[in-house]
Amino acid sequence: LPGSDVEDALRIDVPSGSSTSAVNFETMTSLQALNGKGGSGLNGATQILLRAAVASYLNADAALDFPLRRFTSGIDGQPSMQSELQRVLDSGDRDQILEYASYLDGINNAGCPLS
Secondary structure, eight states: OTTSBHHHHHTOOOOOOOTTOSOOTTTOBHHHHHTOOOOSHHHHHHHHHHHHHHHHHHHOOTTSOOSOOSSSOOGGGOOOHHHHHHHHHHHTOHHHHHHHHHHHHHHHTSOOTTO
């Protein structure tokens, strides 16, 4: 996953954003997403979301007690991570994108049952 294309790994289509953006979401790798710094505007929010999403993708293994699953319903019937990511990205709403990124970040840092 770390060297793979984010859109392919997460099975999402990231809207292209502004032509003045220094970030190319179409060629961004998962490792680049994990190193994303965020920033202002929609592109910055998308970077923040993709960083949290790649971390969640790594955590969303059926063997772990993680509430989300990559492409199927999660614990307690939560929508798949892929469908929620696509819905939030398609909204084009910076606040929604940051809200979902914050949610993902919270569950990513909730603790590990393996430690």
